[in-house]
Amino acid sequence: MVKIFIDPGHGGTDPGASGNGLQEKHLTLQIALALRNILLDEYQNVSVQLSRTSDQTVSLTQRTNAANSWGADFYLSIHVNAGGGTGYEDYIYSGVGAPTSTYRNVIHEEILKVVDFRDRGKKTANFHVLRETVMPALLTENGFVDNTSDANKLKSSTFIQSIVRGHANGIARALNLSKKAAVLYKVQIGAFAEKAHADSLAAQAIAKGFDAIVMYRDSLYKVQIGAFSSKANAEALAQQAKNAGFDAFIYQD
Incomplete structure (x- = not known):
């Protein structure tokens, strides 16, 4: 089991950077929660813990102690920048080598593949979360809230999802996670024993706008109207079918 500790920077009484109607603490939590979901949903043998899961105050010591006590294999601290610049950068602790530097190189590359930010480079710093963690640790800075161009990107849920996906792709590649x-x-x-009954129901569904097909499986003719990788999408279609008078249910395959 690979243990990944995700640390959304700031929170509670510490808002972090602010600008253009944005607060760092909210952005970092949004990214961290979505990243946790991707890692748990898409990869096997992964365990994820967050330093905070809501807008709460957590000290730097509490964050690193939690990761160290848990025995995390990798520590990721997510931040958003301010100070007049623009773009993406990341940090590792001064003087560390592999595997930390290797992990950082991979994650840096994967994020910039999918995120439209200027590359500000790979840097080192004496940050508490990098210095006091006993596992490889990386801190990412995802744009500047006080830069209008960066802030407009960070206000887009689609752009935030790109940031999340870049982090997920990088972590998966760096830590050799299996899909x-x-x-x-x-x-x-x-589902019917007689094909004619299934064909009749499929025709009714098609007449009401559903993309129905008949499949023979488990000795029955089954009428299917959709297949999705997202359960939420399947639930939405099932509700539409119920509203149209069909006895719909969802099963996994």
């Missing part, structure tokens, strides 16, 4: 087998959530509205 879970693909799971599909299928929406079914009927």
